[in-house]
Amino acid sequence: MKLALLGYGKMGKTIERLASEKGHEIVFTKSGSSEEGLLTDADVAIEFSTPEAAVSNIKLCFQQGIPVVSGTTGWLDRYDDIIKLCKARNAAFIYASNFSVGVNLFFDLNEYLAKLMAPWKEYIPEIEEIHHTQKKDAPSGTAITIAEGILKHSEELKNWKLNEQDDRSIVIKAIREGDVKGTHRVDYVSTIDTISIKHEAHTRDGFALGAILAAEWLVNKKGVYSMKDVLGLK
CATH class of the missing domain: 3.40.50.720 (NAD(P)-binding Rossmann-like Domain)
Incomplete structure (x- = not known):
């Protein structure tokens, strides 16, 4: 080719x-x-x-x-x-x-978890993404895709917001540090416990x-x- x-x-x-x-x-x-x-x-x-x-x-x-x-x-x-x-x-x-093949499998896992969690309103989804300091856009496109996968299966949440949370939005926390290749984590947080899934890239x-x-x-x-x-x- x-x-x-x-x-x-x-x-x-x-x-x-x-x-x-x-x-x-x-x-x-x-x-x-x-x-x-x-x-x-x-x-x-x-x-x-x-x-x-x-x-x-x-x-x-x-x-x-x-x-x-x-x-x-x-x-x-x-x-x-x-x-x-x-x-x-x-x-x-x-x-x-x-x-990344791993990230695309993670996207499917994220949607499966979103469907599983949809009836349990006490769990609030949050997204954190970490990338190298030279990355120009925030949040990452990957984090936006993750947020869209959650929103697809939520009746209450209508949008995502960068570093800001309200009752109708998913917060995406964007962190820039060192030469991090890309780490994305989804947390479902309640007053009792937290459920998390995470993908971490080791190389490009x-x-x-x-x-x-x-x-x-x-x-x-x-x-x-x-x-x-x-x-x-x-």
């Missing part, structure tokens, strides 16, 4: 290393205004750039007929526009707030391997998909 990497920071370089180990070829890289290779040579583009660059990167790939796997967060106010464009151009697209390799897996799966497909499709979780 020939890959384009749109975004060539820490994650892009990790993807390059692991993709090369799997026998794939990197034919194009882009970081800011710096480009190397030919985008049109790529079978699939993996997009881990910045919120400011993500939409234009994705549109460029659609124009060239190149499937896109995007893991950039912070641009989702434009998500519906991108989905419409993908369908209009008969393109292929996968977006995930987190491509899990995110990168999941993105490569998604790219392998997306080759020769058309349409809009998710990691649930890739992992057969639907």
